[in-house]
Amino acid sequence: MTDGTPTPRRWFVTGANSGFGLALVHAALAAGDEVVAAVRRPDTMRELAAASGGRLSVVDLDLRDHDRLGAAVEAAGRIDILVNNAGFGLVGAIEETGEAELRSAMEVMFFGPLELTRLVLPQMRARRSGAIVQLSSMGGMLAFPGVGAYCAAKGALELASEALAGEVAPLGIKVLIVEPGAFRTGFAGPASLQAVETRIADYDGTAGATRNALPTAHGTQEGDPAKAAAAVLEVLGWKEPPLRLALGNDAVDEIRAKLARVGADLDATEELGRAMTV
Template identity: 60%
Template sequence: MHEPSRREQSASAHEPSAPPAGRHWFITGANSGLGAAFVDAALAAGDRVTGAVRRPETMAAKSAAHPERLAVVPLEVTEADRCAAALREAEAVGGPIDVLVNNAGFGTVGAVEETGDEELRHVMEVMFHGPLRLTRLALPTMRRRRSGTIVQVSSMGGLLSFAGVGAYCAAKGALELASEALSDEVRPLGVRVLIVEPGAFRTAFNGAISSTTPLPDYEATVGPLRESLLGTENGQQPGDPRKAAEALLAVLRLPDPPLRLALGDDAFSAIRAKLGAVEADLAVTEHLGTGAAVNFG
């Protein structure tokens, strides 16, 4: 029987090990709400997860329970250098990212006039610029491998808006439109994009809502929503985060997944109402807006 030489043994010792089984997820806002549910679902599926959070200590117990398959890195999505470092750290521990989930965010309520420049910039930085920054950082490796999925956690407010949530919906809507273009760009390269549009789920969302200083003239339009959002205790929302996570994994298993995944009865009804309203507007104005092309005959 052949005995390996010392040179063969040395070469074998330096050969890269086979990649671990399962996908590698990178999930922002992984310590609570939908993010935590996504982490649990991915681990239950046998995958590896890097949870990216502002306070890593909040995931210490879960990390200790899954030392081989769950890593935690500190991340503030508004810091470009930290975003790049967090992805490098994740890949060094768990290998290339297979599923990037841009989930971190917060709620904000207030009339457009009540929303100052600094507040608006912060909303856009966290829920638009941050996710796109991480997306751009993850794409080079995904393109080289011709594989990967980018999950943008938007909201039903990414497709519709109403009094009191203009800034929030503007950020989510911007993310959706950029992601729609991105999907067309990367699909031929083997990379998929999924936009998730949740309604109200039992998370800590309401406890993290930022509110503007009210102006009396908007009490009738914005006041009821402000009172409802700030007055509803976390854990009382209708949606179950575990079911949302199950739906996400089910869609990712589809051979030809859709671009959008709405989650929750409220999301479906609100989105359908918005689509109906757009169709109604088109029908009313079609005779005014069509036939305007210049006739060069």
């Protein structure tokens, strides 16, 4: 990094044993950095840690267990780059999604990441350097039938992070929201993709179609997680990095289309919207 952060940098990556998290671990180690891998199953990182020459350490962390978050950050010590990556897919129509299922998604992909961010910020403020990387999704900028709860969690994290970026920029701290499309991360596989318990036949053609289609893409997505990790490292090194980084042809195209639809809605309703003053 070019902001005075020491080399090697020290990363704290949640969900580091698979997908984007594991790709970022490999990229950070290859760059000569140190990594703290925060995972629910520490044994999955044992071999990589043993081969890292002491540059990879592992902490046990479940983002639903808020009592563990402070202990994990304290055990990590200095954190130059926090990567909130842990998450899972949840598929089902809004009416089909129960409160417990919705709350679980929000705990892992919104409340947990924000709590970790709050815990890490004091040391970054003290050093006037650091970076917060929020692994969101193109689903943080748009939504489609069947993934409303997932997109709601990612969208909430994005808006909070947008505010955060304005708050910490004068303090020398960067915020990067990463919005991947379809990548070969295991997201659509049985270990990460959860379907809601309730089924309502009226949604078979909308949310049901998404529920049926996602598993068929598992392992065949065009996105390469290693290239995504390399892009994140590159952008973090820019003197003036963007707030958002869309990754993948589908993410770039779908986000552009969403922005165009928002613009079209504004154009169609502008006269009515501006007629609200006395």
